[in-house]
Amino acid sequence: MTNEKALTDLVRQVAAHLLAARGALVTAESCTGGWVGKACTDLPGSSQWYRGGAIVYNNELKTRLVGVQQATLERHGAVSEATVLEMARGALERLGGTISVAVTGVAGPDGGTPQKPVGTVWFGWARRRGDVLEVTAEQHVLPGDRDDIRRESVALALRGVLQRSVPA
Numbered sequence: 001m002t003n004e005k006a007l008t009d010l011v012r013q014v015a016a017h018l019l020a021a022r023g024a025l026v027t028a029e030s031c032t033g034g035w036v037g038k039a040c041t042d043l044p045g046s047s048q049w050y051r052g053g054a055i056v057y058n059n060e061l062k063t064r065l066v067g068v069q070q071a072t073l074e075r076h077g078a079v080s081e082a083t084v085l086e087m088a089r090g091a092l093e094r095l096g097g098t099i100s101v102a103v104t105g106v107a108g109p110d111g112g113t114p115q116k117p118v119g120t121v122w123f124g125w126a127r128r129r130g131d132v133l134e135v136t137a138e139q140h141v142l143p144g145d146r147d148d149i150r151r152e153s154v155a156l157a158l159r160g161v162l163q164r165s166v167p168a
Contacts, residue, residue, distance in 0.1 A: 027053030088124030
C-alpha cells in the first residue's frame with residue numbers, strides 16, 4: 001500500500017511533468033472525496049499546474065457539475081467505465097486544463113455487490129493533444145479497508161496522470 005511519503009513523491013513527479021509540458025490538471029472525484037486535489041495542493045506552488053476540481057459524490061452533482069448523462073447513470077451506474085469516461089471528459093471541458101483525472105468507486109465498508117465488490121474503482125483520464133481529446137479508463141479492485149482503498153486510488157489516479165502527462 002502507498003504511504004503519505006510515496007504520495008508526496010508522486011505529486012512532485014506529476015508537478016514536474018506538467019510544468020515541463022506546460023500542462024494543467026483538473027479533477028473529478030467521487031469515492032476519493034477530494035483527496036487527489038488535497039494531495040496536489042499540499043505541494044507549494046501547485047497553482048502553477050493544478051487548476052482545481054469537483055467533488056461529485058452523488059449522482060446529481062456528477063450530472064450537474066461534470067456533465068455525466070442521467071441515462072449513463074441509469075444504464076451503467078455511478079461505478080462504471082461509461083460514467084468515469086464522462087466524468088473525465090466533462091471535468092476537462094468544464095474546468096479547463098490540459099489533462100483531467102476522474103475517480104469513482106466503492107470504498108466500503110458497505111455498498112458492494114457481487115458485480116461491483118467493495119474495492120472496485122474506475123479511473124478515467126482525458127487529455128488534450130492539439131485539437132484531439134483522448135479519453136481512457138481503467139478499473140482496479142483494491143484490497144483493504146476504506147482508507148486503504150481511497151489512498152491507493154489517489155496513488156493510481158496520480159500515476160495515470162504521470163503516465164499521460166509526459167511531454168510528447
